[in-house]
Amino acid sequence: MDMDIKETIAGAISDGSLGLSSLDDVTMTAATMTTTQTCVLCILRFFHIPAGPVYLTRSLDTIRQDLDIKLEHPDSNGSSPCSVCLGTLDMALVDKVVSSFKEQQYDASSAAVTVELPKSVYVRQHSMQVHFKSSHPKLSTATPTDLKDVIKYMVCQTLLSELSIANDADSDMRIEIGFTHAESASEHQFLFDRENSSVKTKTFRKRGVHYTTGDSKAAVISELNTCTDEDFVSRFACPPPAIVQPAIIGSLVLKRAPIFIGGRYLKLERNISQTPFFVGERRVTELSVADVVGEPVKALVRCDSYNLVGSGREDADVRMLGDGRPFYLECSNPRTTLIKPDQIRAIEDQLRSNKSPVQVRRLQLIRPEDTSIIREGEEHKTKHYCALVWFSSPLSQDKLAEINAIGKQGVLLQQKTPIRVLHRRAPLTRERRLLGLELVPIEGKFYKLRLESEAGTYIKEFVHGDLGRTVPSLADMAGVAADIIELDVENVSLDFPPALVEGDC
Numbered sequence: 001m002d003m004d005i006k007e008t009i010a011g012a013i014s015d016g017s018l019g020l021s022s023l024d025d026v027t028m029t030a031a032t033m034t035t036t037q038t039c040v041l042c043i044l045r046f047f048h049i050p051a052g053p054v055y056l057t058r059s060l061d062t063i064r065q066d067l068d069i070k071l072e073h074p075d076s077n078g079s080s081p082c083s084v085c086l087g088t089l090d091m092a093l094v095d096k097v098v099s100s101f102k103e104q105q106y107d108a109s110s111a112a113v114t115v116e117l118p119k120s121v122y123v124r125q126h127s128m129q130v131h132f133k134s135s136h137p138k139l140s141t142a143t144p145t146d147l148k149d150v151i152k153y154m155v156c157q158t159l160l161s162e163l164s165i166a167n168d169a170d171s172d173m174r175i176e177i178g179f180t181h182a183e184s185a186s187e188h189q190f191l192f193d194r195e196n197s198s199v200k201t202k203t204f205r206k207r208g209v210h211y212t213t214g215d216s217k218a219a220v221i222s223e224l225n226t227c228t229d230e231d232f233v234s235r236f237a238c239p240p241p242a243i244v245q246p247a248i249i250g251s252l253v254l255k256r257a258p259i260f261i262g263g264r265y266l267k268l269e270r271n272i273s274q275t276p277f278f279v280g281e282r283r284v285t286e287l288s289v290a291d292v293v294g295e296p297v298k299a300l301v302r303c304d305s306y307n308l309v310g311s312g313r314e315d316a317d318v319r320m321l322g323d324g325r326p327f328y329l330e331c332s333n334p335r336t337t338l339i340k341p342d343q344i345r346a347i348e349d350q351l352r353s354n355k356s357p358v359q360v361r362r363l364q365l366i367r368p369e370d371t372s373i374i375r376e377g378e379e380h381k382t383k384h385y386c387a388l389v390w391f392s393s394p395l396s397q398d399k400l401a402e403i404n405a406i407g408k409q410g411v412l413l414q415q416k417t418p419i420r421v422l423h424r425r426a427p428l429t430r431e432r433r434l435l436g437l438e439l440v441p442i443e444g445k446f447y448k449l450r451l452e453s454e455a456g457t458y459i460k461e462f463v464h465g466d467l468g469r470t471v472p473s474l475a476d477m478a479g480v481a482a483d484i485i486e487l488d489v490e491n492v493s494l495d496f497p498p499a500l501v502e503g504d505c
Contacts, residue, residue, distance in 0.1 A: 039082035087246025180250030264324030407437025
């Protein structure tokens with residue numbers, strides 16, 4: 001025998017945990033297991049060989065020779081799949097997982113692997129343990145080496161040897177392997193059909209597919225623990241019946257924690273929305289800030305998708321000037337996270353050289369916790385606006401002076417949800433404060449309006465009054481009808497992201 005196997009089994013014999021008295025007993029027991037269509041690796045599990053290098057043996061003949069048996073194993077040469085693990089210990093499946101990881105070219109140095117097995121595996125393993133009580137009474141019926149642990153070991157060690165990817169349960173890189181086996185998919189159901197079952201399942205149909213709820217892995221194991229051997233044998237074959245097809249990897253999810261890139265964006269033209277703007281299936285604006293900034297970032301970090309979160313948002317017909325509006329991009333499942341500062345700055349340079357109507361400043365990687373600055377800043381930031389407004393008649397010098405005097409003192413507004421957004425926002429009355437207001441005549445009925453306001457103030461509605469829903473309004477103050485022609489945001493007073501220094505990112 002291989003020394004690792006021999007020493008482990010010898011230790012189990014000497015401490016009595018295996019239940020067999022000699023290596024000859026082990027060889028004889030392993031040989032008789034061949035009649036149950038149990039693979040050699042599952043036999044090692046039932047002999048309590050812990051997850052280790054032996055399970056990575058590519059030539060299983062070596063293990064068969066060590067155990068002095070002839071044994072079939074689920075591999076690519078067409079042999080029958082194991083009736084216990086359903087073929088999930090096939091190295092070809094491990095290779096498939098590793099190959100998929102290679103193809104995605106993640107720059108991760110570690111990964112956490114999780115495994116989801118068909119529920120029938122737990123029933124079949126229990127069936128084999130019940131069978132051993134009569135066919136191999138000396139063999140310990142203690143729970144064999146966990147199948148998930150073995151699969152995870154095989155995947156993790158292969159990743160380590162081929163790609164230097166370490167196994168780390170806390171890694172931000174996750175590999176989720178889900179096995180399915182249609183042939184035995186309903187084998188566990190008899191446990192819940194028993195009169196004394198404590199689990200109630202429910203089957204329903206959705207879009208032509210039948211689903212069952214309540215039959216979780218935990219529920220299956222709980223029912224197995226309470227089911228007597230006599231009851232089990234009367235309902236399920238012992239040893240478990242042979243299968244024709246092996247289990248397959250039904251789902252393989254490679255996902256990484258998102259990374260965040262923050263900055264400030266400027267909109268130098270109108271009719272650009274912050275994010276893609278649709279009415280039904282029709283796109284309203286040709287460009288969005290999210291598209292212009294997000295696409296080059298997506299190409300850089302090779303993420304699945306991105307989501308732009310701004311510190312508030314201006315309407316599509318409003319320009320964003322000054323130092324720009326703070327924002328961050330949440331990049332989901334990035335393949336590349338080791339990014340240099342000059343790679344990110346190249347995006348700024350590219351937009352500038354292309355004379356894009358959307359520009360960015362201070363673009364940089366930020367920590368996940370930095371994103372809270374955007375949320376928390378909503379309550380404290382102020383904004384500066386410049387607007388071109390129209391009055392139905394020119395204002396007198398006295399009226400102009402009166403309005404500007406009020407503006408210096410600040411104005412407390414009561415704003416009901418604007419009519420234009422009432423279809424998507426709750427009908428509330430919000431109290432907002434104008435911190436400063438200055439009205440400067442341009443020509444005739446046109447004036448320049450400069451404002452400083454709290455976040456969340458509806459500036460357009462303040463100008464025209466929104467049919468009396470904003471009180472007071474500029475129209476109220478002037479005593480004549482007013483409307484807004486153009487609006488620019490000139491400053492958002494929120495320090496985000498932190499100013500770049502050499503070596504950041």
